[in-house]
Amino acid sequence: MTLEQEPPAPEPRPALTQKERMQLKRVDMPEQEPQIRAANFAEVNLGLTEQLALIEAERCLQCPKPYCIDGCPVRVNIPQFIRLLRDGDVKAAAASLLDDNALPCVTGRVCPQESQCEKVCLRAKTGKSVAIGHLERYVADWAMAHADELARSPAAQAGKSVAIVGSGPAGLTAAGELVKRGYDVTVFEAFHAAGGVLIYGIPEFRLPKDIVQAEVDRLVAQGVKIEADAIIGKTYTLPELRERFDAVFIAVGAGLPVFMNVPGENLKGVYSANEYLTRVNLMGAWDPEADTPLLHGQRVVVVGGGNVAMDAVRTARRLGAASATIVYRRSHDELPARAEEVHHAEQEGVIFEFLVAPTEVLGDENRWVTGIRCIRMALGEPDDSGRRRPEPIEGSEFEMPCDMLVVAIGTRSNPLLTQTAPDLEINKWGYIVTDEHGMTSMPGVFAGGDIVRGAATVILAMGDGKKSAESINAYLTGNWPPAVVEPEPAHAAKPAAHERPPRPAAAGVAG
């Protein structure tokens, strides 16, 4: 692996001309072979070698007006870290990246780059964009392997305390930013382990748990306290936390599973994606010797088209499913999952049934699932999300056999916390309402991530964590309200990816 290799000695290399750069082809990410990886949980992407990373870095044109920065929800200074890498100073590249992004090892693996930074990359206009995500991962992995070289000196104590509720990407990012500024930070997490979706949802083969754990350990080493098994709304209430701490940041995610609401959903062998993935990832049930049991379907159907659905179907395949099928009510083009996940799933032999929606779950006399009844769909007029609305085709019902069904059609807000906080304003879907600084209707209480946006992405959650940390700092240092500094756009017309809220990570069946 590249991680163990020494960084290249900064030796001056002849600079390429723009024309020469344009001729370089985008490098491919080395991967495990599909046939081999479809039976293991090791990471699919192996990471760029040093040589590949340096070639790819040369492809960046160092645009004077870098669109890519606008395309990034946390505005990572992409051309800068790529230039430092290209010039042979990987340590400076790592320092630059870490300044902008608290969890680059994570985002380098799970961000939908193709709809953010890489989408607006100038090179995408005439060919393939710079592989920004792969380069980010390369630099971030170097940083993780050389953490001691990048260690920061501890911040002066600010003498104020902040409670963070939830340890997903939003909570961890805020914790990192606040501890950097010298706050006494305690993270409350309902589960026994920190990381949120990064630890219970996204599987090992996409995001190794060691990486998430290393990020958590780094925060703990910096002084962040983590109180696991603490459910806010049960173990403590939000008003109690507000009294104990000078400020609170709520980042509890959108953790409640949505079911299809069709007959037969409570049959044995029907899982929510949350339950299936939590058993496998957090509880370690991919190991047959684990204490937590898991059903191993031979013919598995997963309903949904988002990242969650791809993770579930590829997990089932790795756990021995002879056939693993995605059932999605729209077509390939509308799949909300990251393009790379869809591509990987296809390579691993996952079957895709497009324009199909389940209407009933079928079972045998022992109430084990035996299949689903489905109806075919056609795409009609665009709906609110801008995607063409799927409409059922009358008389097109058919049955699809399966012995395990995973429902991955989205998630919604969990009322546990909000129902014990009457002063906290929520919208009609139960998501927390915040102002432009991330503050909720309760003074000193901030919120961000999926519990504000609805199911979105890791990077948007991290962006909220970062912004809220800045707001909390302003609030606790008496600079309230902070001046709203709109980042200067590099160009007049903002890229579409930046303007439109992201689609939910999965697509529903009904409605």
Add this chain to the structure above:
Amino acid sequence: MHRVLTNEQLSPNVYRLVVEAPRIAQIRKPGQFVIVHLGHGAERIPLTIADGDPEAGTISLVIQAVGKSTFDLVELQPGDVIAGIAGPLGKPTELPESGRVVCVGGGVGTAVILPIARELARRGVRVTSIIGGRSREWVILEDDLARCGEVVTCTDDGSYGRPGFVTEALKDTLEAGGIDEVFAVGPVPMMRAVVALTKPLDVPTTVSLNPIMVDGTGMCGGCRVTVDGVTRYACVDGPEFDGRKVDFDELADRLTTYRPFERAALERREACKVGLKTGERGGVAAPAAAGAAGGAR
């Protein structure tokens, strides 16, 4: 980290552990439960809080050893630690302020009945507890319940108390009249049989359900039960429901999801731990944990 203070055997396979959990001891209410996690690689096991001492900062858990995880738990000795205890979870029991109530406890479900009976007695409600077991040695917590009111103890083999099932004793009590409400906790067949008696008489009946759970906070949906034709999550909407509306067939069936797995896990455990001190296993239709543990009641 939660230290185990005492571990006392109540019946051949039921144990009472008193463990440190100061915050939970302070705020828990009857009917609520915790999720216990022994440590890395262990299952998350839902267990009813049988009692709590806010001054001492302890809670007591009554555990029936039926699966690998519950065997691991009941083997803990004073001084051992439990990595995580999350809670208190679930809604507290809605208790009447007056009147006459029958509490029916089957097997380890008796431990769930105890905090309810105790609170009812404290409020001045007249409590009759009907508890049972296969034979004398399987009857638990009789003395504790006796402090809350009258206790009718039944044994299947007649070796102690009234011969027969708890439901037979309940039938007589109901027929005598004057019962305002029934609380019943035990194996699914027992709760179903209780409801079969109370429903025709229109006696409000609260049961505490024990489906398979993982998180206990509403995020997995594994604990879904059908109540009044609607899917509910036992961990957040319950665990107590109006027994007259519960789909017991579905509950009983979903509890069997991991049966083969449970057996295999137990066999593996026994293979590596020969000479384990065990009681007779699986007395009451043994229920739920995150799956294989077969824990709470």
